[in-house]
Amino acid sequence: MSARGVAVRVGLGRGWTEFRQRALDVGGLVGELWPWVIGAFALHALSGRTMGDTALDVGLQGIPGLLAVSVVYTGLLGLSLALVTDQSDGTLLRMKAVPNGTIGYLVGTVLGRAVLCVETALILLVLSAWLFEDVQVGRVVTWLFLPGVLVLGLLAILPLGVVVGAAFRSRASLGLVTLPVMGLLAISGVFYPLASLPRFLQWVGELFPVYWLGLGLRWALLPSQAVLAEVDGSWRHLEMVGVLGAWAVVGLVAAPVMLRRMARREPGSTVRPDAAGQG
Amino acid sequence: MxxxxxxxxxxxxxxxxxxxxxxxxxxxxxxxxxxxxxxxxxxxxxxxxxxxxxxxxxxxxxxxxxxxxxxxxxxxxxxxxxxxxxxxxxxxxxxxxxxxxxxxxxxxxxxxxxxxxxxxxxxxxxxxxxxxxxxxxxxxxxxxxxxxxxxxxxxxxxxxxxxxxxxxxxxxxxxxxxxxxxxxxxxxxxxxxxxxxxxxxxxxxxxxxxxxxxxxxxxxxxxxxxxRRIASRDEVRYSLDGEFFVHATEDATGFVRELFEQHDKAIGDLEVRRASLEDVYMTMVRKQEARP
The missing domain is CATH 3.40.50.300 (P-loop containing nucleotide triphosphate hydrolases)
Incomplete structure (x- = not known):
């Protein structure tokens, strides 16, 4: 096996070890999960009302959106935060000192995030199925489509997390990203139908992967009549796969470039106060 | 080596x-x-x-x-x-x-x-x-x-x-x-x-x-x-007619020879101290830090 192949395999082991460490850390797990649990209960409190002229429950309709938001938070913001933290606490530098360590680090970190995203989604799904009897977890098609949509969504979103994490050096500056992402969530139709937004905001929302991930999740999880609340009354499968796929391609091309930039970056004074600025 | x-x-x-x-x-x-x-x-x-x-x-x-x-x-x-x-x-x-x-x-x-x-x-x-x-x-x-x-x-x-x-x-x-x-x-x-x-x-x-x-x-x-190379100034301690002296010199041997030639038996308590590496280090650091 080539040296890089070895590093990829070691990276898989790294992701697994870090996953185990996290699974045993109850406090950390609660910290990752509480927003989604509260969100699910909040949606449950909203249920009982129907949306517009459809028979669709307002709370139920929000569940796939919540799932999409959790993927964006964990996969994009969480991953970029992890990368920035590892740059400043010396983790990345230590991996750089090992042959092909950067590869192993990345494989481990991105894989760890992907697993966390899936784990969060599963827990949220189980909770939703318990709260809302109309979440379609009993259908065969759900279990055929849901993994596909999730994987495509992760492929579109995780590389973005890498790009963002590699572009910033400090947690403080990462705040610059959080705000636009919040804005993006607001126009991505995750909690209320995109069709109810002004036309130009719809177009902006449709440019980004969040809306399409949410759409795919609604398609996989909601009763089929929910399609009536969507733009054009259609699940728009072709566009869904097209836009998510395009973001995945762009991200997978951009991520390694940004990473090489990050890996070449010199150690900062945050790690080693003795290193810079002193003469 | x-x-x-x-x-x-x-x-x-x-x-x-x-x-x-x-x-x-x-x-x-x-x-x-x-x-x-x-x-x-x-x-x-x-x-x-x-x-x-x-x-x-x-x-x-x-x-x-x-x-x-x-x-x-x-x-x-x-x-x-x-x-x-x-x-x-x-x-x-x-x-x-x-x-x-x-x-x-x-x-x-x-x-x-x-x-x-x-x-x-x-x-x-x-x-x-x-x-x-x-x-x-x-x-x-x-x-x-x-x-x-x-x-x-x-x-x-x-x-x-x-x-x-x-x-x-x-x-x-x-x-x-x-x-x-x-x-x-x-x-x-x-x-x-x-x-x-x-x-x-x-x-x-x-x-x-x-x-x-x-x-x-x-x-x-x-x-x-x-x-050896940079510890140039050694320290010579001695007493002359019961009075104690300390002298810093770059040539301890020459200084001591002269001392005996001039005062012979009046010299006592002779002690020659090579500057230690620590002295050298501190001197160099201080010299450097004193520079503008």
Whole structure:
């Protein structure tokens, strides 16, 4: 096996070890999960009302959106935060000192995030199925489509997390990203139908992967009549796969470039106060 | 010690480094051969860490020629990286890993290039056998530093960089660490470049000391050589007719000869003190710091 192949395999082991460490850390797990649990209960409190002229429950309709938001938070913001933290606490530098360590680090970190995203989604799904009897977890098609949509969504979103994490050096500056992402969530139709937004905001929302991930999740999880609340009354499968796929391609091309930039970056004074600025 | 004719494994000439308008290194030369321990000795801010980071390939110098194992560290590939060991100063990373688990993880990157240490053997070498299952974040400062060394040498490097290895150690931990460094050079003929601001440590560990003050090499040699070469002013204490005197001189022997010629038996309590390396070090540091 080539040296890089070895590093990829070691990276898989790294992701697994870090996953185990996290699974045993109850406090950390609660910290990752509480927003989604509260969100699910909040949606449950909203249920009982129907949306517009459809028979669709307002709370139920929000569940796939919540799932999409959790993927964006964990996969994009969480991953970029992890990368920035590892740059400043010396983790990345230590991996750089090992042959092909950067590869192993990345494989481990991105894989760890992907697993966390899936784990969060599963827990949220189980909770939703318990709260809302109309979440379609009993259908065969759900279990055929849901993994596909999730994987495509992760492929579109995780590389973005890498790009963002590699572009910033400090947690403080990462705040610059959080705000636009919040804005993006607001126009991505995750909690209320995109069709109810002004036309130009719809177009902006449709440019980004969040809306399409949410759409795919609604398609996989909601009763089929929910399609009536969507733009054009259609699940728009072709566009869904097209836009998510395009973001995945762009991200997978951009991520390694940004990473090489990050890996070449010199150690900062945050790690080693003795290193810079002193003469 | 330097072997006659052998190529140095670390070869730095005219190394310069500036951060913006601030020059940190003004033309530094350092060489080290296989099996040799070289200490980069200097006060805080002398440019030691910057020098080491350039040698490790983590920082781009402003000017100068740098070769580590015959390769410019900036262009060093992963095969080169596998031959170089780096002991880092950071202490916050990988806090949730267990000691043996982390060493095993790092060891796994090396087999395509070279045979790494077996984890048990390495734990024994650095004295962490009892902490194999300890969570890294709960290690004491000295234990954490020994783990850093273990991570640095896990690939049996040909060149090892140690940046301030014993900062914050108690005397006992320091002694154990010095034993470890000696074992490493004996074991694999590793060349070691370490930085320290502690003269005593440089004297104990290094075959050669490079005294770096204010970004310049002000002296270089073995500890006795350095003392001989630059410790010019010795101290002569004596009594003349029961009165005590202290005289600083560059020629103690000549001064004493004259003293006896002039006063003969009136001289008593004669004592000649060579300036110690410590005196020399302190003098140089003070001289440098007094410069504008």
């Amino acid at each position: 330097a072997l006659g004719g052998a190529e140095p494994v670390i070869d730095v000439r005219g190394l310069r480094m500036s951060y913006g308008a601030t020059a940190v290194l003004h033309g530094v030369d350092v060489r080290a051969h296989r099996g040799e321990v070289v200490a980069l000795l200097g006060p805080n801010g002398a440019g030691k860490t910057t020098t080491v980071e350039i040698l490790e390939g983590f920082r781009k110098p402003s000017a100068g020629e740098v070769r580590v194992l015959g390769v410019d560290p900036l262009t060093g590939d992963e095969a080169w990286r596998a031959r170089v060991g780096v002991v880092l100063q950071s202490w916050r990373d990988h806090g949730r890993w267990r000691v043996a688990e982390l060493l095993d993880h790092f060891a796994r990157f090396y087999p395509p290039y070279r045979t790494p240490f077996a984890v048990d053997e390495l734990l024994e070498l650095v004295g962490l056998t009892g902490q194999a299952r300890t969570v890294v974040g709960t290690l004491s400062g000295g234990q954490r530093r020994r783990l850093d060394v273990a991570v640095g040498v896990v690939g049996r490097p040909e060149v090892l960089f140690l940046d301030e290895p014993t900062t914050g150690f108690d005397p006992e931990a320091r002694q154990a660490f010095h034993d470890l460094v000696h074992r490493l050079t004996d074991l694999d003929d590793t060349a070691i470049l370490l930085t320290t601001h502690d003269l005593d440590e440089a004297e104990k560990l290094a075959d050669r000391i490079v005294l770096l003050v204010g970004g310049e090499v002000v002296a270089e040699g073995s500890a006795p050589e350095l003392t």
